[in-house]
Structures are given as structure tokens and as C-alpha cells.
Amino acid sequence: MNAIELKDLTKSYSGFTLDHLNLVLPAGCIMGLIGENGAGKSTTIKLILDIIHKDSGNIVLFGRDNGGDIKLAKEDIGVVLDDVGIPECLTAKQVGNVMKYTFKNWDMDEYFALLRKLSLPDSKPFKDFSRGMKMKLGIAVALSHKAKLLLLDEPTLGLDPVVRDEVVEMFMDFTREEEHSILISSHIVSDLEKLCDYVAFLHHGKLLLCEEKDRLLAEYGLIYCTEEELQSLPPKAVKYRKKNPYGVEALILRNAVPGSVKVSPVGIEDLFVFMVKGAQ
Secondary structure (H helix, E strand, O other), X not given: OEEEEEEEEEEEEOOEEEEEEEEEEEOXXXXXXXXXXXXXXXXXXXXXXXXXXXXXXXXXXXXXXXXXXXXXXXXHEEEEOOOOOOOOOOEHHHHHHHHOOOOOOOOHHHHHXXXXXXXXXXXXXHHHOOHHHHHHHHHHHHOOOOOOEEEEEOOOOOOOHHHHHHHHHHHHHHOOOOOXXXXXXXXXXXXXXXXXXXXXXXXXXXXXXXXXXXHHHHHEEEEEEOXXXXXXXXXXXXXXXEEEOOEEEEEEEHHHOOOOOOOEOOOHHHHHHHHHHHHO
């Protein structure tokens, strides 16, 4: 069963349209949403949660069309949004007491264990938390009610590198259970590169690609050469080129160039930048 299926999902605002988005997140996998500001990442997550309403298309969660009623899957979804949404006056301890009446499967022992692991005080008002502390509290809540799916919008934003690494490990641990899945957006592409099984590139509301990460990295590469050397390659092999003072840098399809050509690996962030420039 798939955790998420988005079929021709569309949402229009003045000046922006999420345009017929089709995505499938298999159960047990992590998918990273990558895109510049305003690409549609947060809009996609909010549509799945029915925080905003779609114009058209279908959203299927755990094999069930949510039909505009996210309550069907509430128990199974853990959420961390850019705005954590916890009342400013509450302490972490009070948040736990609220959540035990919100989720049938709330695990108070797990929640307090996560507070300790994330070095969060249980008696300090939320309004006095730093941005990083607020995100960590949101993560603790999301992981404490036996969710099967995490929807995460910039969950590592504001965290220092050491804590970010710990949080990434926690997410990886979460998906060691076969039925657990994660959809995560982040500007910190290095985190996504560590985490994700699949990546989806969004640009101006359109899906540029959605593919298994390892397959993408195996399919594409970078070459550094002269303009003359580039011209000698099959045109279909070259996806994007960029001139620099020393010659040309080009994104290529590995299986379309001769074996004698030296091909360097490409990272997810560079691949996204090249794809966006090629789409302009």
C-alpha cells in the first residue's frame, strides 16, 4: 500500500498555481520535496492536511481518499509545520497533557523521553522557546502518538548542526518500521540527501521530476571540458551546460556518453539547480 497518492492535485492563488501534481510515496519510504521559495512545497503539505482546500485532483492516504476529511487519518499522521502551532502560554509538560486527550495512541513515556533526548525543558512557556526549541517540541509531539506517516515542513530549520544530525537519525529510525513513511520539505538539501529514498523537484508549482534518489545519482553526472569536447558528445546526452572561465560544466546522462569521458558524481542540490536552469 502507498502512504500517499496525489493525482492531478491543483491549487491556484493569484500569481501561483500548483499545477496537476502527481506523486506517489510508497509505505516505508522517505520522500524529499525540493524547491525554491514559492515552489509549492508548503502548499502541497497543507493540501494533504486539508488546511487549505484543493481546486481539483485527488488525495489518497493509506489507500483511502481523504474526501476533504483529514480526521480519517489523523491518528496515523504526525505533523511538523514551519509554524508549530502550539499555544504560547503552554509548557512542554502541559502540551503533553493536552495531546493525551487529542490522540488515542498518545505515549506519554515516549514524549518525555524525547523531551530529554532533545534537551527541552518541561516547565518553560512555549513563548520563551527559541525557534530551534519550538521545532524540536513539534518533532517530539509528532513522534509520540504512534503515527505511520510524518508530514514535515522544514523540520530542521533553526537547529544547530549537531541537533540536526540527531533529528535526522530519529527520522531514519522512524522508517525502520516497514509501514512508516515520511514526506519532508527542507532547504537543507544535505539532510534530504542523507534521509531520502525518493526526491521530488518542484519549480513554480510544476513537478520537474520524482524519482528514486539512488537511481537519479546513478543516471546523471557532471563533466568539465572545453566547448569543442562538449560539441563532440551526442546532443541527447547533454541536459544542461554552463560556461565558466576555464571551459564548460555540463550535466549529462551517464549512459549516453562514451566510456572514455570522465564523469564526476552530481549531488542532489546541484542536480536540482541544473534542472531548474534547464527548465527556464
